[in-house]
Amino acid sequence: MGREASRLESPEYLLCPFCSAPYREFIPPGTVQVKCPYCGSTILVPPKFGGPVQRCPNHSESLAIGLCSKCYGSFCGDCLFLITSVKMVGKSVIIDRLFLCAKCRDGAKDGEKGTLIANTIWLLIFSSLILYAFSWQYGGWLLNIILVLLPLFIALAYWRLKAIDERYKMAPSLRKFREVSLKLNDKIESLKATLTAEELYHKIIGGKWTRLEVGYKPFVEKRLEEYMKSGLDRKEALLKIMSEDGLEIAPGLHIPLRLDDILHEIEREFKLERRKQKFFAKSS
Ligand SMILES: [Zn+2]
Ligand SMILES: [Zn+2]
Ligand SMILES: [Zn+2]
Structure with a gap:
């Protein structure tokens, strides 16, 4: 009965800051965070709904409303960014969407760029070795292909690095x-x-x-x-x-x-x- 009453009395539902779906469950007083049943994000319960007052570490005038999915720090709406990354898990493509703080966002970006650069270098070494091995049998001219591959791989990597920068720049707050x-x-x-x-x-x-x-x-x-x-x-x-x-x-x-x-x-x-x-x- 008590539960029902406080649920009915509340003037409006807590809206998920991530997907704006209403959170319809009962929130016991003093609850710090709840999970949005619709999008799965962690919502910081605002003081209006009985949560503690938590301020954004970057803007002391703003209330923190969400958590960074990586470092679990609490931040305001201007300090969390939606990052979409596409991953291959086995044979299926998984689209991963996370809200990250600026620091974790930049870290994720550097990580993605680092992986791309490392893969490009490996690809170059690997293809050079294969061409070198074949050149023993089919002649030294095969080594010239490396001269074509090298600028091609570098151009491709450069273009993909640009695309990563662009994607992170577009990440909405x-x-x-x-x-x-x-x-x-x-x-x-x-x-x-x-x-x-x-x-x-x-x-x-x-x-x-x-x-x-x-x-x-x-x-x-x-x-x-x-x-x-x-x-x-x-x-x-x-x-x-x-x-x-x-x-x-x-x-x-x-x-x-x-x-x-x-x-x-x-x-x-x-x-x-x-x-x-x-x-x-x-x-x-
Ligand atoms: Zn949600
Ligand atoms: Zn973070
Ligand atoms: Zn902030």
Whole structure:
């Protein structure tokens, strides 16, 4: 009873600073951190929700809201950055997304660049040795290939080092990430309010799912019927199905909002900003 009461009395839910999903669990007083059930990030419980006051070590005026995934230090939204790295684990590609503080971000960047340089050097040594071995049998001209490979490998490594720099430069801060996710959530809310039940139905049935799965339409119909029997109106039932199946309410806007939706929007804004800067640089 006590639990339920304090949950109902709280004016609003704690929103995950990383994905802005509401944290709906009961937070016992004095809890320092909780795990977001939606994105898995560690959330520092703000004082408003009973957590201790923790300040950002870089900005004493700002409250710390999240943890660095590497050093576990607590930082404000301007001091944590979302780093996406692609890893090969066995045969599958794993996309790793972490929020890191500036120091750990730079460390990760240096690490990635170091690995790339080391791999390039190894590749050069290895291919030189192979060519050298073959040149015993097929003639010394084979060694000339090294002269071609050397600038080629160096150019390739240089280009990839540039790409790493660019990717880290584009890493959005937690504040930016949060602003964009709130903006997109607002957009979703207004779409929910303005779209009619028929438009929503069309989005569900007309999506690419149906074309792939023959039984999807009757499946939707059946769930619709059940939800409406339990008291939801048609639109509410359709929205519920949409969020259960993680469908798009508009291009690039899933219900619930996905991390990728947010990242694409940040990328789009970043490109727009860059184009604007280029334009003004030209005209001035
Ligand atoms: Zn989250
Ligand atoms: Zn760190
Ligand atoms: Zn800070």
